[in-house]
Each structure stands twice: as structure tokens, then as C-alpha cells.
Amino acid sequence: MTVGRQWLFRIIALLIPVIALLLLEGGLRLAGFGGKLALxxxxxxxxxxxxxxxxxxxxxxxxxxxxxxxxxxxxxxxxxxxxxxxxxxxxxxxxxxxxxxxxxxxxxxxxxxxxxxxxxxxxxxxxxxxxxxxxxxxxxxxxxxxxxxxxxxxxxxxxxxxxxxxxxxxxxxxxxxxxxxxxxxxxxxxxxxxxxxxxxxxxxxxxxxxxxxxxxxxxxxxxxxxxxxxxxxxxxxxxxxxxxxxxxxxxxxxxxxxxxxxxxxxxxxxxxxSTDTSDYRADVAFKKGQEALRRGNLTMASQHLRRARDYxxxxxxxxxxxxxxxxxxxxxxxxxxxxxxxxxxxxxxxxxxxxxxxxxxxxxxxxxxxxxxxxxxxxxxxxxxxxxxxxSTAEAWRHRPLLAAEEYAGYAQIQALKADFPFSATPVPIKLAPPEDQEQQLGKQYFEQAISWRKMVASLRELYLQQGNTPLAIKATMLLADALPHDPLTNEQAADMLFKHQRHAEALHYYRRAERAGSITSHLTSRMGLLEKRLR
Missing domain, CATH: 3.40.50.1110 (SGNH hydrolase)
Structure with missing residues (x-):
């Protein structure tokens, strides 16, 4: 066998596993494996x-x-x-x-x-x-x-x-x-x-x-x-x-x-x-921290309680x-x-x-x-x-983007979390405080998956409008608009309400988004121009 043929066979021998892997890779991709799901x-x-x-x-x-x-x-x-x-x-x-x-x-x-x-x-x-x-x-x-x-x-x-x-x-x-x-x-x-x-x-x-x-x-x-x-x-x-x-x-x-x-x-x-496998038991540290709190020794209490967390x-x-x-x-x-x-x-x-x-x-x-x-x-x-x-912090707190129904749903979610491991060795029934009003009732329905988040917030918006509670009606409308940036009507509604109450910077944002979503109303264009001049 010539030297050339020997090298040819060697190259073929080396390529066989590579080709086999490529064929396997291709076959698996056809079967649905591989690839990267985009973020x-x-x-x-x-x-x-x-x-x-x-x-x-x-x-x-x-x-x-x-x-x-x-x-x-x-x-x-x-x-x-x-x-x-x-x-x-x-x-x-x-x-x-x-x-x-x-x-x-x-x-x-x-x-x-x-x-x-x-x-x-x-x-x-x-x-x-x-x-x-x-x-x-x-x-x-x-x-x-x-x-x-x-x-x-x-x-x-x-x-x-x-x-x-x-x-x-x-x-x-x-x-x-x-x-x-x-x-x-x-x-x-x-x-x-x-x-x-x-x-x-x-x-x-x-x-x-x-x-x-x-x-x-x-x-x-x-x-x-x-x-x-x-x-x-x-x-x-x-x-x-x-x-x-x-x-x-x-x-x-x-x-x-x-x-x-x-x-x-x-x-x-x-x-x-908390187990004896540690050189210092976490539960002992926690008890010492609680005792130090009762005595008013805050420095010692903080040290023990942090150690309880760490251990x-x-x-x-x-x-x-x-x-x-x-x-x-x-x-x-x-x-x-x-x-x-x-x-x-x-x-x-x-x-x-x-x-x-x-x-x-x-x-x-x-x-x-x-x-x-x-x-x-x-x-x-x-x-x-x-x-x-x-x-300011005070202004931001007044406009925090959460509704009472969402807070109740969150409370219910935490009760569900704490009704299972590691707070309870085995699952136990959830005990929820009865809803005190219609807002909490909607939050309970959302937690129970009886209604969607969008349905809950839309219902709250109607409730606030009926009650004449303008600040909360505005907040609910803004939340819906943020969840539906492609909806011109909801975004224009949010903008109109904000404009009426002289929240001009926020109004301009929703007018711009309504325009991008396809709104062509005449007052949208005029108000956008007015607000852009005011906010320069």
C-alpha cells in the first residue's frame, strides 16, 4: 500500500466518528432536540x-x-x-x-x-x-x-x-x-x-x-x-x-x-x-437572640439572630x-x-x-x-x-402600582406557601381571612384562578369609577394599559385621565403609546403637542 493511500485511510478513519456525530446531531435536531430558546x-x-x-x-x-x-x-x-x-x-x-x-x-x-x-x-x-x-x-x-x-x-x-x-x-x-x-x-x-x-x-x-x-x-x-x-x-x-x-x-x-x-x-x-451536625445549633442561637431582645440588649440580640440565620x-x-x-x-x-x-x-x-x-x-x-x-x-x-x-419618596408611595385586590391575593399566596414544607412537615389546609370588601373578594377569586389578572383589574376599575374613587380608577387604568401596550383605547383612556388631573409627564407617555398602537384621534395629537411644549 502506498504512503498516500495509508494517509487517505487514516483520514477516513478519523472522519468516520466525526461524520457519525454530525449525522446523530442532525437526526436528533430533526427529532426536536437541541437549539437555544431565545430569552x-x-x-x-x-x-x-x-x-x-x-x-x-x-x-x-x-x-x-x-x-x-x-x-x-x-x-x-x-x-x-x-x-x-x-x-x-x-x-x-x-x-x-x-x-x-x-x-x-x-x-x-x-x-x-x-x-x-x-x-x-x-x-x-x-x-x-x-x-x-x-x-x-x-x-x-x-x-x-x-x-x-x-x-x-x-x-x-x-x-x-x-x-x-x-x-x-x-x-x-x-x-x-x-x-x-x-x-x-x-x-x-x-x-x-x-x-x-x-x-x-x-x-x-x-x-x-x-x-x-x-x-x-x-x-x-x-x-x-x-x-x-x-x-x-x-x-x-x-x-x-x-x-x-x-x-x-x-x-x-x-x-x-x-x-x-x-x-x-x-x-x-x-x-x-437545625441539627447537631453543625458546630453551633441555629435554634439555640435564635432562642438566645429572642432572650436578648426581651432584655433590651440589641447588640447581643442582633449577633445571635444573624448567627441563627447563618447556621x-x-x-x-x-x-x-x-x-x-x-x-x-x-x-x-x-x-x-x-x-x-x-x-x-x-x-x-x-x-x-x-x-x-x-x-x-x-x-x-x-x-x-x-x-x-x-x-x-x-x-x-x-x-x-x-x-x-x-x-419624592412620598409621591412615589402614593402612586405605587399595586391594588388592594393584589395585596389580598399576595397574602393568600403566602398562606399557601406557609402551609407546606419547610414551614409545615406535611401540607395542611390553607386558612384565609374572609374578604372584607369587594376588592378583597376579587383578589380571592384571582388567587383561586377563578378570574384572570386582567379581569380582576378591569372589574376593580369599574368599581372605582362607580365609587367615584378617581385616584384608584386612574391606577387601575394605568395597570391595564401597561399590560396592554398594543391597545390604543386603554392607553388613551389612561392618558386622558392623567391629563385631566394634571399628571402631565405620565399622560404624555400613554398618549405616545396610544399613537404607536394606532390611535389617530384629533385630541391625542393636540394634547401630545401641548404636553411636549410644557415638559421641555
């Missing part, structure tokens, strides 16, 4: 708008085992205007406004306030936060956020590194940080996607999607992660590594980042897990070390620290965060959510990014 998708009702994909977790998991968590729909323009101010929010359930929804989220609380600060700009605060996600998803989504030309990114995250999706103690993880990172770099390959599907087929993880159980009951695999243990350190390391990767993406794109410390309920939430072996709350990492990350170029934990401590009884601002272990109540958003607003206003008209 941002078209709004089917109006092609001027995009929205973050509500079912983005389908990117990572087979349909049979995908966590039952979605991102709430919110819209932004496909083409960023020249005068646009576009801000994206990343994080977990607190950043997303759980249990109240988008109105309590950072995006919901900030967008209207920033519109008032910048009446001549097209302000968009886009929520990409959702329950149970952690730093892995923040890093994976950063490039796609950059592609939408953000002027800033706001981050409130850190609670889900242990028992969130891909957390070190979660059912929804692949066996370690390096395997998870490798998967997140390769999941769009059909062969990897098929292997992942096989992995979940062979494991009994589908049992975690038990109907009727809360996600907290589904997610926890490792319920004992002692303080300073290898698993504990692994959670810290993955957080810092992933956040550095996330911040580097924004730094390279020249996008400023505002990252916040995170807060939890230490005063009134007993440890969710809690069931890690649904982030330990203090996460905030230490966040403060270190905030020293990187282009990153600004937003110290929300300090702000909430400042507004808490005895300077210790508890039930006055928290619903349970870590989700704020409405005043708590407002303080969180207000802390970000102050940081934005103090930065070079945002130097518009300052909107």
Missing part, C-alpha cells in the same frame, strides 16, 4: 414589542421535569428609541415581586417613577427576574440582555444558591458546578440535550413535580448544609464565580450595574433547619457571607453597590429585620418592596446615569 420573543399582539420568554426554563429542562416557575410577561419596544432609557432587572423571586406580582417588583415599582423623572424619554424597566433562579441563569442570560442595549442592569440575587434551580442542594442540578457550567455552555447541542433528557428519565426527579406542592417542597434535595461545610463553601464559590462572569459581560459592553445586598427575616423567622442548615435564606461577596463585587469597575439590607434594617424595629417588613423568611411586604425599589431609585438618581427630576 426575548415577539409580542404576538403587536410586532413593535418584545417580551422576555415566560417559559425560559424550558431552555434547560425536558418538558416532563421543567420546574413550574414562569416569568411574568412585560413588554418593551423592539427598536430602542433614540431618547430611550432602558433598564433590565435580574434576580430571583424578590426581584420579581413575589407574591404580589409585577407591581411589587423592582421593574414595576421603578418604571412609573422614572417616567416622571424623565418625561422626555422613553423609559422601559424590563423584568427578567423569576422565582428560584440563581447566579447560573443570571450569567447565562447576560449576553442576550446586552443585545437589547440596556443603559443599566439592576441585580438583586443571592438567596437561591443552595436550594434554587441548579443550587448545590437542589433536585434541579446536575451533580456539581463544573458539570453544570459545562452543560450551560453546551445545552444547545442536540446530543447534550438528548443526554440530559435521558439523565432525567433515569432519575426519579419527576416525583418532585408532585401536584399541589409548593416549589419549596419540590426543590430541596440536600436539607442539611452545615455552616462552613464543603457544600456551604461550594454555594459561595458558585455565586462569586457566576457573578464575576455576569459582571464581566456587562463591563465589556460598557453597561453599568447596580447590585444590591440582600435581606431576610432574622428577627421573627426561626431557623428552618440554619435548611438554606432557603442566604447567609451573611453572600452579602460579603456582593460588597466585594461592587468594588469592580462599572458596578455600584445598593445597600438594601442596610436600608431595611434602618426602617425595622430595633434595627433588626422582621415581620414589620417581611412576609415570611425573605419576601418583603408592600412597604418592604417599596423600600427596596426606593433604595435602587436613590442610587440611580445619584449616578451619572439618571439625573432627571427627583420624584
Amino acid at each position: 426575548f420573543i415577539d409580542n404576538p399582539a403587536h410586532d413593535d414589542y418584545l417580551l422576555p420568554r415566560p417559559d425560559i426554563l424550558n431552555r434547560y429542562f425536558p418538558e416532563e421535569v421543567v420546574p413550574r416557575v414562569t416569568m411574568e410577561a412585560n413588554f418593551f419596544l423592539r427598536d430602542k428609541p433614540d431618547n430611550g432609557l432602558r433598564i433590565f432587572v435580574q434576580g430571583g423571586s424578590t426581584a420579581a415581586g413575589f407574591p404580589y406580582g409585577l407591581g411589587a417588583s423592582l421593574a414595576g415599582m421603578l418604571e412609573g417613577r422614572l417616567r416622571q423623572s424623565y418625561p422626555q424619554r422613553q423609559v422601559e424597566v424590563v423584568n427578567t427576574a423569576m422565582s428560584a433562579v440563581n447566579s447560573y441563569l443570571l450569567a447565562d442570560l447576560a449576553d442576550e440582555i446586552v443585545s437589547q442595549q440596556p443603559d443599566a442592569v439592576l441585580i438583586y440575587a443571592g438567596h437561591n444558591e443552595y436550594l434554587g434551580i441548579f443550587g448545590v442542594g437542589s433536585h434541579f442540578q446536575f451533580g456539581g458546578p463544573w458539570i453544570t457550567r459545562a452543560y450551560l455552555n453546551l445545552y444547545q447541542i442536540a446530543i447534550v440535550d438528548a443526554l440530559q433528557s435521558l439523565y432525567y428519565t433515569l432519575l426519579p426527579i419527576t416525583q418532585t413535580n408532585e401536584s399541589g406542592r409548593t416549589f419549596m417542597a419540590q426543590v430541596a434535595s440536600d436539607t442539611v448544609i452545615p455552616f462552613r461545610s464543603p457544600r456551604y463553601q461550594q454555594g459561595l464559590q458558585q455565586f462569586e464565580t457566576n457573578m464575576r462572569k455576569t459582571l464581566s459581560v456587562y463591563q465589556e459592553a460598557g453597561v453599568p450595574v447596580f447590585i444590591s445586598t440582600i435581606a431576610s427575616n432574622v428577627r421573627d423567622q426561626p431557623p428552618l433547619g 440554619d442548615t435548611l438554606r432557603f435564606r442566604a447567609p451573611s457571607d453572600i452579602n460579603t461577596i456582593i460588597r466585594k463585587l461592587a468594588q469592580l469597575p462599572g458596578v455600584t453597590l445598593v445597600d438594601a439590607e442596610a436600608r431595611l434594617r434602618q426602617r425595622s424595629e430595633d434595627g433588626i429585620i422582621g415581620n414589620t417588613l417581611m412576609l415570611e423568611h425573605l419576601h418583603p411586604n408592600v412597604p418592604g418592596y417599596f423600600l427596596l425599589a426606593d433604595t435602587f431609585y436613590q442610587a440611580l438618581h445619584s449616578s451619572r446615569l439618571a439625573t432627571g427630576t427627583y420624584i
